[in-house]
Amino acid sequence: MFNSDKPGKIEVLKIPSNKQELVFKLASSERPFALMKIGDISEWIKNKLSEYELIEKFENESIFLNINSSEDINILMGSRSFYEGWDSNRPNILLFINIGKGTDAKKFVLQSIGRGVRIEPLPNKRKRALFLNNNREIDQNLFNSIKENVEPLESLFVFGTKADNLKEVMETLKQEKTEVLLGDLFEINPDIKDKDLLIPVYCDSSKIIVEEKEVVKYPIHPEDYEITKNYFNFIGDQIALCKYDCDTRVLK
Template sequence: MEKAKEEIIAELSSNEAKFEFEAKQLNQNLQDIIQNLNYSDILSYVFNSSTNGKIEVLKIPSNKQELIFKLATSDRPFALMKIGDISEWIKNKLSNYEIIEKFDNESIFRNLNNNEDISILMGSRSFYEGWDSNRPNIILFINIGKGTDAKKFVLQSIGRGVRIEPLPNKRSRAVYLYNNQEIDKDIFENIKDYIEPLESLFVFGTKADNLKEVIETLKQEKPEVLLGDLFEINPAVKDKDLLIPVYRDSDKIVVEEKDIVKYPIHRDDYEMVKDYFNYIGDKIALCKFDCDVRVLNKIKEGFNVHKNDYFIETKEQLKINNPEFLLQNIFKHFSNKTKEFQTFKKLDEEIIHFK
């Protein structure tokens, strides 16, 4: 560990350790923090544990894309893998690890922004587009090439890595927020010497020369034209108000609407939850799930007579294999109140892209 610290500090202290897109050096405080790190800090802040332990692998039922890693000495995971299909990876790479199946079907990746336990995210081109997160702070590219695909991959990955959010819904550096009086002075004074590394993206690669070449190419590319610059304001409507619709809660619930929003469900799950519902009967379902009688009667029709009026069956839908959980969600879905149009109002600050 001491050797690794020496190498990192030496690299950060060199004259080449500068920001790629800003003409300044890295704050010295980061080197001091690294110098003072010890093994217990790594266990605590990275692995969420106070002692050593074997790595355990957790598999989410019915989820073929995610694997969770934790130490046996901790109840909290430290890493997540998201790839196209975990089956082959488990077979070829994790044969010596114990695979433990979790009790719930909740996706960890989907809630990554709210899961502070996950320190390491691993994947193969599965999370560089289509998701938004302010958490990536270090990116390690393994065996990255130099072709067009590599450039696209690096560009989009870095685009996610540079996203910051010092305060909820405030995506600017802390110093700018402070200058705009959006951060209290005392708070800013306490964090100003330490926040720079958190607002920076550190990029590493096993093929450093390839990565450097890709980044240099990206820096030389012509900047994209901002989409907003391509629009012209129509003078005929320049001084007109922009009206937006206002909705209110309807007196009706979903199951009472003329055009019912159907519940999507896997075919096997439908048969399973239907059998479960018919087995427990109306009275037990009413007591167990505290459901609306109106919903109960309609769901009974959906399970026995008018299935297509209330359900959409597809093989593509995620298979849950939990009839009690499914029935609870079905009751909740059809008990929701819908929205109905009320009036129009002048646009105030409902739509703000940048501020």
């Protein structure tokens, strides 16, 4: 977890020109293990981290923006940053510190848990490995090699610093409404159960609408008609053909 084989003091790395992120690592390792992202790190540095060694990094880039591709960061610390406009499949362990009471806290709990249940065992595959295996979307040998250990990684573990907080979290989850599948709202007409379902087949026609004898007209406002006519007169036939990929017969 701490990316080090030896014990060491915790060092705090500050990114130049970044007022929202702090990186933590052990003095015995070059690899960081934790990232904090909050609204303003100034007060935290002053009030909470005065006894830690503060080192300014040379790289002036955001760690949080590249968190999905980072193999070093194992602990994320923060609050609203982790559920507002953030899409990641990294977290599967959540620890709520003094959270879970009040309307705003319930909203925070639900939204942050929503960030924690996202998984991606294979690139662009947002389903659990067992589901992918049943649908033959994963190599069988690969699945056999990970099936004994993958379930904890695909599960979300939620902890809290106080029993009351955990109870509040569970009550909030119970109150969340289950999403109704649209297909379950349809009723099958019993009179058509034994009848064939006719599916229309379409094919390209050699004719276009303007060649029909009785063309269906769609009335538009005279001003809109004049604007459209002036526009096509201005761009000319050649540009209209290239820009809108229309048939030359339309321009006659």
